[in-house]
Ligand code: HEC
């Protein structure tokens with residue numbers, strides 16, 4: 118009797134210990150993404166409207182969501198984006214999901230943060246092709262926006278700083294927590310299959326994790342594309358050297374996040390590669406000097422697919438209507454606006 122109750126106590130303690138141990142977060146080079154903490158919901162709502170508002174473009178047709186479609190992983194699934202007048206963009210559109218974690222914005226890091234970045238596309242002639250003055254004039258002519266800026270900022274002044282501040286506040290909520298990999302990181306042993314776990318071990322052991330690490334599994338350093346062997350591309354983009362002026366930074370890019378990478382094809386700055394298997398094979402050869410077997414590639418890809426998190430869920434914003442005083446869209450006009 119005595120010994121069996123001891124046994125029960127022991128079993129109970131062991132079970133509790135196991136439950137505790139399996140719930141403890143793991144120490145890994147990749148950390149889980151936490152859900153967004155919304156401090157100012159009214160500002161986020163305003164930023165969401167601006168993100169979806171095509172009136173920030175000269176054509177009245179292109180919004181941020183056109184090229185960073187939140188129904189398709191925050192990117193456009195095109196090799197390079199389509200801008201004003203059906204212009205072909207020079208570079209692949211990176212996802213806006215988890216972009217708040219980037220050390221800087223754009224492939225070459227030329228914008229320090231999301232607010233600085235957001236002014237760029239509005240006035241970029243190859244993207245939304247408006248001017249900051251015109252975009253602000255349009256917003257000021259829309260009573261619904263005047264009221265909403267007033268409610269968020271204390272007075273109804275509308276300027277570029279407030280527009281980009283609100284867009285950035287919305288973008289900060291575009292995080293994708295609770296992927297199966299994050300569940301595993303947080304201690305849930307059943308979240309990954311054996312094959313996926315093997316893929317993660319391989320991802321670490323062959324050295325992918327040297328550049329793809331941290332909560333975003335990338336986004337936190339600039340690295341040369343083609344460390345061991347050159348990458349063949351038709352793209353004329355030069356990378357980080359365009360910002361630093363240093364020859365050593367030629368063909369160096371911000372390491373892309375691998376979060377939701379299953380959704381954000383095609384891959385690389387030129388968007389030339391459509392499959393994760395091929396992207397993994399190229400990475401292993403060009404960055405690490407390793408030729409992986411098909412089984413190894415499949416295994417790493419199985420792991421990469423566990424990085425797909427919960428996509429941002431919200432009601433589609435209904436935009437305040439224009440008035441007769443609102444400057445008209447110019448969808449088929451080539452002359453600069455204004
Ligand atoms: C015509 C397509 C297009 C439109 C419209 C557009 N973008 Fe982009 N966006 C891109 C491309 C292409 C890049 C990459 C450019 C580069 O790195 O040189 C980019 C980069 C970004 C980045 C940086 C992400 C990273 O990982 O570096 C953010 C954030 C972003 N855009 C947000 C926005 C917002 C906000 C708007 C609306 C105000 C917007 N974009 C409108 C195509 C577009």
Ligand code: HEC
Pocket residue numbers: 320323324325326327328329339340341342344370371372373374375378381383384385386387393396397400401404405417
């Ligand atoms: C030396 C740093 C480095 C290493 C090591 C590395 N990568 Fe990359 N990875 C990059 C850079 C830089 C890019 C962007 C290259 C470009 O677009 O030209 C990239 C891009 C990618 C992409 C495309 C993402 C996208 O959205 O376009 C995938 C997938 C990827 N890496 C997976 C891997 C895997 C798997 C490994 C290991 C086999 C690996 N990487 C090793 C630096 C690295």
